[in-house]
Amino acid sequence: MSVALSRLPGDFLDYYLGQGYYRMGQNLFTCEFLPLETGLYTTHWLRLVVSRVTYGPKQRRLFRLNERFSVASRPFRLTPEYEALYARYHQSIDFEANPSLADLLLEGGAHNVFDTSIMEVRDGEQLIAAGVFDRGTDSIAGIVNFYDPAYHRHSLGKYLMLLKLEHARRQQLAYYYPGYLVHGYPKFDYKLFACAAATEVFNARTHQWRPFSWEEVNRQAAALLAERQERDQAREYN
Template identity: 40%
Template sequence: MINEPYYILAGEEGFKGRLLDAYLAAGYYRMMHTIFTTHYTQVIIEGAPMPVFWLRTQVQKIKENRKAIAIRRQCALFTITIKKAVVTGEVEDLYSLYYNSIDFSTASTCYNCIHDKDMPNPFDSMMIEIRDKGILIAAGYFDLGQNSIAGILNFYHPAYKKYSLGKYLMLQKIDYALANNIAWYYTGYIGTSFTKFDYKLFPDTVAIEVYLPVERKWVPYEMMGKPGLEGYWANILKDEV
């Protein structure tokens, strides 16, 4: 049951529309120009790989918490642009500032984070730009299906950290989904023993579902929580023995 990360290459149709919806719903996610699935990451916890579980948000069910409302208020004067995804010199300059401010390992350029120069891009992607008086201060990327979007990357100017621009970009992606009658926002995975990915529970855990790989179905996150997911993982390990 516990598999090594498994990758799928795109056919001529790419990973778009209903096909992307189907893969996302089956617990797959973008990795550069492929899609993959996994049950753990290489972050080692107590000598073992850390288990992870895929999340998605049903956007129509969201009731924003106080934090979300406060973020919208403090970012209200910034300018938002949503357009087809590109990686420009301006974007790379911003990413470089972000990259040099973080304390975790990731690609050193925006392009290398989301693209593979040796493979055609099979995704239909959009980007969000946030500007303050014309200056690019944050950018976010997401892929389009027919009834779903998948958040791929968010980054921001470190001088604007107090504005929670990463979460503001998540809110903008949710707004895009709502405006375009898209039901699902896929945010990637969460770790049971690691808090780095907990921001994906924003802005409303009631609207979030988690994928159970044995049953191959989505259930309400609040039905499980991290303790429940840890117990679920322990049972998987028992069955593997």
């Protein structure tokens, strides 16, 4: 399901994020399932309650590891520097992704209907990582992180999550939405890195946010798959 947009005010973005929607190109979409070569998996949308976030040893260690890098946040404008970094990143990944930043964010166009910012991480003058996020009235949504593969030991994708979270904290925002994880497919579990205790998971059946736990995700996944099986059986009979 998707919602076509001409312009989206911040409070509208907050509302749709709160209903389990997310940005894709210049639209908002939601989904309950992710088909992969290995099977059909359930998706579970996440958000962090910013006021409840606390850091443990792993997060503090990552801040120390990267403390020599400079960080800046600015309004997003597509530049050759960003595209060049994204191209290096794209060549290094082992999963399907948009071939360019323009394609991912703007669908090849020039107009952006979202209030979008970018977090830059630089080693001296060199841009080594960047994270794009959209701003609502009371929340931010992390859209994409990309980085120079030569700096892989610095865990810059996770570092950018922490930087976005700190930005939300400084702005006194309520929520940070990092996207979804996938039941039974650990590739997306990194989205719990910042603070699992402050993370909530969206229940698509009740439209409520619940404190994250794997038990809650397991229950939701079982219910979604059972409902899908019932629908498939009903279609067969009809």
